Amino acid sequence: xxxxxxxxxxxVQPVGSPLSLECTVEGTSNPNLYWYRQAAGRGLQLLFYSxxxxxxxxxxxxxxxxxxxxxRQFILSSKKLLLSDSGFYLCAWIxxxxxxxxxxxxxxxxx
Amino acid sequence: AQKITQTQPGMFVQEKExxxxxxxxxxxxxxxxxxxxxxxxxxxxxFLIYQGSYDEQNATEGRYSLNFQKARKSANLVISASQxxxxxxxxxxxxxxxxxxVIFGPGTSLSVIP
Numbered sequence: 001x002x003x004x005x006x007x008x009x010x011x012v013q014p015v016g017s018p019l020s021l022e023c024t025v026e027g028t029s030n031p032n033l034y035w036y037r038q039a040a041g042r043g044l045q046l047l048f049y050s051x052x053x054x055x056x057x058x059x060x061x062x063x064x065x066x067x068x069x070x071x072r073q074f075i076l077s078s079k080k081l082l083l084s085d086s087g088f089y090l091c092a093w094i095x096x097x098x099x100x101x102x103x104x105x106x107x108x109x110x111x
Numbered sequence: 112a113q114k115i116t117q118t119q120p121g122m123f124v125q126e127k128e129x130x131x132x133x134x135x136x137x138x139x140x141x142x143x144x145x146x147x148x149x150x151x152x153x154x155x156x157x158f159l160i161y162q163g164s165y166d167e168q169n170a171t172e173g174r175y176s177l178n179f180q181k182a183r184k185s186a187n188l189v190i191s192a193s194q195x196x197x198x199x200x201x202x203x204x205x206x207x208x209x210x211x212x213v214i215f216g217p218g219t220s221l222s223v224i225p
Contacts, residue, residue, distance in 0.1 A: 032211060043202060043217040051211050059212075088154060092213075098144045098163075098206050100213055102156040 002027035006091040006103035013110055019064075019078040021106050023091030026072065031093040033074040034100070035066055038088040050074060086110045113138045115203050115216035122221050124193045131178070132188040132219045134203030140164075144206035145186040147177065150218075151199045159201075162186060190221075198223045 006023040013019060025031050032051050036044040046059045048066035056066050063082060067075045074091060091103040114137040124130035136145065147159040162170045162177045170177045178187040190197055203216040 034213060036215070044204075044215040046212065046214055049212060057211070090156065092156075094206070094210070094213065098146075098161060098210070099158050100146070100148075100156070100204070101158075105154050107154075 002093075002095070002101065004091060004093055004101055004103045006089075006106055008106060009104060010107045011109070013081050013108065015083055015110055016080045019076070019081050019085070019108070021076040021089055021091075021108075023074040023076075023103055024072055025074075025093045028072070028093070028095075030071060033068065034092040034094070035074065035076050036090045036092065038090065040087070044090065048076070081110045083110050113140075113205060113207065113212070113214055115205055115214055117203055117216040117219050119219045120217075122219055124190075124197075124221065124223055126195060126223055126225050127192055129189060129191045130193055130221065132190070132201050132203075132221065134186045134188065134216060136184050136186065136203070136205050138184075138205065138207075140208040142208040145177070145179070146204040146206070146213075147175070147186075147188045148202045148204060148215075149197075149199045150202065156202075160188070193223045195223050195225065197221060 003026045034049045035047045049057050050068045064078050089106045092100045116135045143164045145162045149157040160170050160172045160175045160177050162179045174191045176189045200218045202218045206213045
């Protein structure tokens with residue numbers, strides 16, 4: 001069966017520090033992958049999506065970037081975090097029936 | 112550009128009653144998919160129901176049904192016989208025809224009252 005994992009689950013980072021969130025999918029090949037961010041009490045904002053290795057579409061021009069070095073690996077990065085980067089980050093992949101499966105989420109607090 | 116609107120930031124419903132959560136969308140695509148997800152306070156995203164734009168019948172999944180009105184571009188979620196465990200955030204989402212981009216609405220917070 002297919003599973004999706006992301007880590008770390010929680011992190012507290014100072015302003016200006018780098019960020020790396022990792023997401024991996026198991027049990028499927030060539031999935032479409034997504035990074036969303038959710039501010040407290042708000043909806044899901046699509047940050048990046050990828051339809052294949054090295055193919056990244058950016059929805060929000062910010063200091064965040066994404067990479068897909070392997071078929072089932074999706075990484076969210078930042079060179080210098082801002083206070084506004086705080087939030088709950090969710091990785092997801094989409095099945096053949098169109099259902100999105102989400103990872104456990106990574107809660108980022110930037111101080 | 113695609114957009115999802117959920118006009119009810121918060122809703123209350125009595126236990127065992129039915130409730131309708133509104134969702135309207137905007138897209139120029141002829142083919143698309145619509146979803147509803149539930150997010151409890153734990154943060155996990157739980158898939159509830161899916162409706163394809165060419166599906167003639169409204170989707171149903173147990174106590175959940177999707178009232179799809181294509182001409183009005185609405186996809187309202189109906190929860191029958193509400194339970195205390197239904198208290199959560201509910202998000203409407205749309206999948207583009209090209210099967211790449213999925214966007215979400217701002218969500219509705221549902222509280223079920225005993």
